[in-house]
Every structure is written in structure tokens, then in C-alpha cells.
Amino acid sequence: MRKLFLFFISLFSFFVFAQELTIVYTGNTFASLYPCGEYLQGGITRRATILKELREKERNIVVIEAGGFSAGSFFDEFSLNEDLDKKRTVFYLKALKKLDYDVIGLAEADFALGEEFLKKIIRKSSLDFVSTNLRLKGTHPFLIRKVDKIKIGILCLVYTSSFNWERTEKILKRYLHLLERKKVNFVILLSNLRDDLNVQIAKQFGKKINLIISTGFGIHKIFFKKIDGVIVAKPTYQGKSIRMIKFKFDREGKIIDSKFKEIKLSYEIAEDKKIKRIIPACFSDKDCYLLLKKPAKCKNKATLKAFCEEKFFKVEVITDKKCSFCTPQITEEFLKKFYSGWNFSYLDYKEKRAKVLIKKYKIKTLPAFIFPSDIEKEIFFPRISTFFKKREDKYLLKEEISGINIFLERGFIKKRIDLFFHLTDKNLLPLLKMIKKISQEKGYSLYLHFILKDKEKEFIQEETERLIAIKFLYPSKFFSYFFKRLENINSSWWVNLIEEEGMSLERIKKFIENKKVKDYLEKEKKLRKELGINRGIAILVNNCALFQLINPSYSDLEKLLEYAKKLERGKNG
Structure with missing residues (x-):
């Protein structure tokens, strides 16, 4: 009985001390209020919906903006002008306050609108800003957050043009020692430094830092990796997704597990209506285009009365x-x-x-x-x-x-039909017979034009050349051969057909070898280019009316010819 009692005490102790901690982080958002990118991801209203769900689901959670929150930098795709960029930054920070962000880090991009403006918004905001190596009025060199039994220390290193690693290293050592004295058992470093420096920090201070959230830019595209026991993570550009890491601790407060998760803020995620009411609907026409997926004008831009009007x-x-x-x-x-x-x-x-x-x-x-x-x-x-x-x-x-x-400038040629086609065009044979018939009945001259593709099949190229030769050498037998050939253009029985029609195969071969066929095809190519014809079946009537033919009836062709008569120069006004 005593052993069973001790087992229950031990199990109870495990559940008391074994804890979880979820770190949710964004950064390099550049005050992106709305969905953006090719797939229209992100947006502060979608982020609000997910954060609300996470807070209801997760017991111990810390939400961090790691730095790069300000509009107006080189990396800000939606930068417009200084005035509008400042307004967008202010609205963004107001939204972060409503979203209960625990910590806001700084980055070099946050100075884009001037140091005085940055100091001003920090002073007016009730958010907690942290900056360890670069002291600004209103910021904290470190922050400590206690979540249940876990004491979390947060530092932030900011890169500037006057950055010096030796000096920064000393500052980092001092504050890590301070956090240790304050019995902090989980340390987060928000780093705006280069990737190589983050790796160096992880290796040098691996026993004192648990997580580095990097807003620095570098060659490494990996957004989650472990270096000597330190997790180095990167947030998504423009806040297109929420990233988080869930840590598990043993009874002694040591990390026993960590899992990374990313939630893409796609269009399926509902917008938080409360947050939507505190930000403008748009700052520019581009915002409206992304919202409506069509050009629109942003009216009353950068105000809470803003709206998009379709253009x-x-x-x-x-x-x-x-x-x-x-x-x-x-x-x-x-x-x-x-x-x-x-x-x-x-x-x-x-x-x-x-x-x-x-x-x-x-x-x-x-x-x-x-x-x-x-x-x-x-x-x-x-x-x-x-x-x-x-x-x-x-x-x-x-x-x-x-x-x-x-064609408004081509000369009108009375009672002329030009037909352009490829030998494999659908329904070519019945259409050709119909056009030949109507041409004879209405007294029109019919001219045929063969279309060849740039990379034509060999048998089509050869058949086209044969047809051209027959047209020149045996005009009276051309249609008889052509119609029979079209009944099965893919067959190889053309030799028999030539013999049946009483034509000389040798004479045809010699004609094809002659420069005339090549010149003829080149001339045809130029004509098609001039007329803008790249596929069949097309009919040019009286040299000025061009139409694509798709299964026309005999009556349709009659109406077409009747219409083309009226286009004779002098009769078209």
C-alpha cells in the first residue's frame, strides 16, 4: 500500500513540474496589414483569428514580434511615402497591442523612418520593446516573463551601420550573466544580426541561450535548425504565416522536446472583425487590387473611413x-x-x-x-x-x-476567294468541296494557300510540296488528286494516285527540287504574316474581309460573300 501511495506522489509531482511552453513569433512584417504575395497570404486580421485560437488552446504561450515591424524600409514592398508609411506603422502597432503581443524586438529596418519617429512611437505605445545593445528611451535592455513555473528572459541585438561585434559580445555576456543571476531558466535572443553571427552566438553561448529568433538577412534559407542545442528560427516575410515552437520541460525544468509548426495565413482563415475595425481598409490602389483582385481606387486612404471603389x-x-x-x-x-x-x-x-x-x-x-x-x-x-x-x-x-x-487599306479585288489551311485541319475536305462549288456557281476565283508549321512533320512537308508541284504542272488534275488524297492524308498510297491520274512522278520530283517550290513557300509565309494568319481554316474574300471558318453551311458562305461585296472601296463610306 505504501509503494502505491509513493507512486501516486511521484506521478503527481511529474504532472506538476512537467510543463509545456509555446513560443509564437512573427518578424520582418514591415507593417504588412493586408494579405499579399502571389497567393494572398498573411494579413493582420487573419493573424488575429489564429492567435485567438492558439490562446484558447495552449496553456502557456508567449507571442513575440521579433523586429522589423516598421514600414518604409528597402524591404517594404508596400512603401508609398514617408507620411503614409508612418501612419501604417502606427496602425500596425495598435493592432499588435490589441493582439496582446508580449514582446516587440527592434531591427535595423525599424529606423527607416528616422530615429526620432521610432522613439516617438515607442514612447506613445504601451507595448514592451526590447533592445539590448542599442539603448533607446522607452525600450528595455531585457525582459523577463514568467509563464507558470517557467522564467523566460528575452534579449534583442540590433544591427546598425556602427555595429561592432566585440562591443556587442561584451554586452551580451553581461546580460546573459544577469539573467542567470535572476534564475531565468529559458532565454530567447531576438537577433537582427547576420546568419553567420547567429551561428557563432549559438556555438559560443549554447549553454545560456535556448532560442534565437533571427530577423537578419543572409544566405541561409532554412527557417528552423538546431546548432549545438540552440534552436535558430526565422519568421516569415510580411507575416504571411505564423510560426511557433512548442517546448516540453521535465520536472527539473530542462527541455526534453521541441516541435516546430507553421500556420499559413491563407484565404480560408476568417478575418477578425474587431481588428478589422481598427485598421484602414486600404492605403493605396494596390491594396484594393489585392483585396478585390481587380483594379480599384482607394478612397479616404490611410483613415478608418477608407474604402475601395472598383475602377x-x-x-x-x-x-x-x-x-x-x-x-x-x-x-x-x-x-x-x-x-x-x-x-x-x-x-x-x-x-x-x-x-x-x-x-x-x-x-x-x-x-x-x-x-x-x-x-x-x-x-x-x-x-x-x-x-x-x-x-x-x-x-x-x-x-x-x-x-x-x-483590312482597311488592302486593295479590293472583286470576286476573289483565298483559302488558308493546314492539311490536317478538321473537316477540310467537305469544306473545300463546298467552297470550290460556291466559287464556280458565283463566278469567284479560288486561290489555295497551304499553312506549314515551323517544325512541320516530314510527311506533311513532303505532301505539301507535291501538291504545289501538281498545282503548277497539272492544274486540271489538281483537285481530283487533292480530294482523293484528303480522304486519307496519313496513308502512303500517293504514288498510286499519281499514276492513276496519269501524272509523271519524275517530273513532279524534279519540280520539287527546283527553287520555285521553296520560293513559293517563302512567299506564302510572308503573306500569312502580313495577314496575321497563323492557323486555318481562314478565308479572305475580295482581298479585304478575313474570317475563321468553323463548320459553315453553304448558306453561311453565301451570306459571307454577299457581305464582302459591300466592302468595295468607294462603297464603305
Whole structure:
């Protein structure tokens, strides 16, 4: 019975003394109030939600901002100007106070807005700032926090242009000795020093320091590692996540285990409404763009009355409104994938304003999309800048993006059809037969143009060259051979077909070897480039109306030819 009693006493003692401590840390946040980066992570309101959950879950917790909290430095992506950067820093510190941060460290970046401003915000804030080697009024050279039975000492080394390691080393030794005398059993060093110096400190003072949280910049990308028993950890840039380390202690207060954890502040995390009410909705249009994922104007910026107002850009589109085959709406939908705030306004090319714009901006094809030049100031512009060409005070969409339906300066050639295609285009055979038929019935001249890719398959290249040779040498037999060949373009029975049609294989081979075929293909390539055609099946009618053909009916082709008649120069206004 006595042994059992002693066992219970021993077990009770273990639970009394065996403790856990969770250190939650951020740093190098540079007063980032809102989600940012490619995946829109971070934001002080999401951080507030997670910290609230952690405080409810963890018994012993210390929350630290390790340094680099101020806006305005070289590393601050959202720096605007001194006045706005100062305001953002003040709002950020107010938020940290609401979040019950235990300790705020300093870093070189916190002097970016001037030492006097830093002293001012420290003096006005009720947060606890620590700076061991660089004394500023209002800061503490060290801080001690008692969490349950664990006595935590916190120091902070700040890097400056006048930094001297020998002097700093002496200061560090003195305060580590002081913490030891005060019976501190867990020491955290907030270090703004280089990575190599942090490694040196860990090796030199490993028995007196348990954790180094580094806000210094260096070549090491590892954000959690152990060096001679000392954990060296780095916070995430701009507060895009919360990092923490949970320590376990034995009955004698010695660390027996430590586990690292990171919580990414992604969009799934709800915003804390209380914190949201004490910070401005925006400081700049960029903040609004990141928030709404579309260009917007930041109104009443940097105040609690700030809000984002969506921005629209007027885009003038010149086209032929009577053309049922013209499809600028396809381009419109494509552009909306990049930004939804386009306000498209359509002009008929015969209208007075359209004629003025066509002349001013030297527009040669329709449809023409004309954008205001201030789109270049928007954050989304670099993603789509290659779509445009600059013309005076406007941006015009390049023809390869807008597409081409009408050539305004090409000479009108009555009753002519040019068909551009690749030999493997879908439904080429029935379409070719239909166009040949309508050309004969309506009295149109039909010209065929073969499209070859830059890296073409060998059998397509050879077949195209044969077709060109047959077209020159045996024009009356060309379509008969071509139609039969298209029934199975991948087969190798072309030799039999040539013999069946009564054509000379040797004569065709010699013609292909002639420079004429190469010159012809080069000429065709230049024509396609001039017309902006890079794929089939495309039809050019009367040398000025260009359309992509996708399973048209005979009636559709008739309407297309009828429409193209009206484009004759002198009849288009």
C-alpha cells in the first residue's frame, strides 16, 4: 500500500513540474496589414483569428514580434511615402497591442523612418520593446516573463551601420550573466544580426541561450535548425504565416522536446472583425487590387473611413456593326480573364468619331481595340503588356490578339476567294468541296494557300510540296488528286494516285527540287504574316474581309460573300 501511495506522489509531482511552453513569433512584417504575395497570404486580421485560437488552446504561450515591424524600409514592398508609411506603422502597432503581443524586438529596418519617429512611437505605445545593445528611451535592455513555473528572459541585438561585434559580445555576456543571476531558466535572443553571427552566438553561448529568433538577412534559407542545442528560427516575410515552437520541460525544468509548426495565413482563415475595425481598409490602389483582385481606387486612404471603389476603363472598339460574322466579343471575353473592369464601347467604322480615330492612330484592320494609356499604371498591366502597341496617347491591341476581320487599306479585288489551311485541319475536305462549288456557281476565283508549321512533320512537308508541284504542272488534275488524297492524308498510297491520274512522278520530283517550290513557300509565309494568319481554316474574300471558318453551311458562305461585296472601296463610306 505504501509503494502505491509513493507512486501516486511521484506521478503527481511529474504532472506538476512537467510543463509545456509555446513560443509564437512573427518578424520582418514591415507593417504588412493586408494579405499579399502571389497567393494572398498573411494579413493582420487573419493573424488575429489564429492567435485567438492558439490562446484558447495552449496553456502557456508567449507571442513575440521579433523586429522589423516598421514600414518604409528597402524591404517594404508596400512603401508609398514617408507620411503614409508612418501612419501604417502606427496602425500596425495598435493592432499588435490589441493582439496582446508580449514582446516587440527592434531591427535595423525599424529606423527607416528616422530615429526620432521610432522613439516617438515607442514612447506613445504601451507595448514592451526590447533592445539590448542599442539603448533607446522607452525600450528595455531585457525582459523577463514568467509563464507558470517557467522564467523566460528575452534579449534583442540590433544591427546598425556602427555595429561592432566585440562591443556587442561584451554586452551580451553581461546580460546573459544577469539573467542567470535572476534564475531565468529559458532565454530567447531576438537577433537582427547576420546568419553567420547567429551561428557563432549559438556555438559560443549554447549553454545560456535556448532560442534565437533571427530577423537578419543572409544566405541561409532554412527557417528552423538546431546548432549545438540552440534552436535558430526565422519568421516569415510580411507575416504571411505564423510560426511557433512548442517546448516540453521535465520536472527539473530542462527541455526534453521541441516541435516546430507553421500556420499559413491563407484565404480560408476568417478575418477578425474587431481588428478589422481598427485598421484602414486600404492605403493605396494596390491594396484594393489585392483585396478585390481587380483594379480599384482607394478612397479616404490611410483613415478608418477608407474604402475601395472598383475602377473601370473605357475601351473603344471600332468594327463593322453590320457584320454578323465579325466576332470582337470573343476578344472581349478573352480580355476579361485578366481584368473584369473593361467598359467596352462599340463604334461603327463609318461613324465620324471612328474615322477620326482610324486616321489618328493609323488603324489598318478591324476590329480595333483602343485603350486609355493610364492602364500602364495598374498592377495587372505587366501581365498583359505584350498584348498592346503604344500609339501616341493610347494603347492599341495587337492584331494577333484582336483578330482581323476587315483590312482597311488592302486593295479590293472583286470576286476573289483565298483559302488558308493546314492539311490536317478538321473537316477540310467537305469544306473545300463546298467552297470550290460556291466559287464556280458565283463566278469567284479560288486561290489555295497551304499553312506549314515551323517544325512541320516530314510527311506533311513532303505532301505539301507535291501538291504545289501538281498545282503548277497539272492544274486540271489538281483537285481530283487533292480530294482523293484528303480522304486519307496519313496513308502512303500517293504514288498510286499519281499514276492513276496519269501524272509523271519524275517530273513532279524534279519540280520539287527546283527553287520555285521553296520560293513559293517563302512567299506564302510572308503573306500569312502580313495577314496575321497563323492557323486555318481562314478565308479572305475580295482581298479585304478575313474570317475563321468553323463548320459553315453553304448558306453561311453565301451570306459571307454577299457581305464582302459591300466592302468595295468607294462603297464603305
